[in-house]
Amino acid sequence: MEKQQAVRNVIAVSLRDKTALHANYMPFIRGGGLYAITDQEFKLGDTVILSVKIEALSKKFAIPGKVVWMSPRQSQGQGVGVQFTGRTKDNVRRTLETILGDLAQKPSIYHTY
Template sequence: MSIALRDRNQLLQCFMPFLKHGGLFIPTDKPFELGDDVFLLLTLMDEPTRYPVTGKVVWLTPKTAIGGRPAGIGVQFAGMEAPTVLKKIETYLAGILTSDRTTYTL
């Protein structure tokens, strides 16, 4: 699955810092189950690099979610690339990670 998060606000909306090794919420209508393995090709901001990330589905938001949240899945990072991707995301979100903004998950 390919995902591009091209601005800080979008990245903040999708980031799941409360997960061990970090994770992302991926808006999608495709059916997934908790525990499914997922492979992502992640593009951050304007970087030309696409980061390969493996993970597991740990969050499901159905199409009928309350509060106008989009349908999708939360993917917890796993594998050797997880620390690199997590550090990249935290660097981009430095200074706004502790904001009171609502996200797609919490």
């Protein structure tokens, strides 16, 4: 039963390029965060692992996090906002912000959340 719980809390996020990363990056979350489109059910505070792949850059990340934002179940782009947690959170945030460059602190006109 515990293994099922662990698998359930992994959210796969596949982003095709920097524009998609920008649309999902949540700079207003303390320490950084990403929005993940998913139909999995979560509660605020749930611990998750984001398995993030940025296809155009051939980058992969496993990011521990906590659910801090939820879109309504019936909305288009239903999903959760995940705050980065754990020992690697600062490195992950810096890496993603380096990839984004000046876009890191600008709202995306294509945001998914």
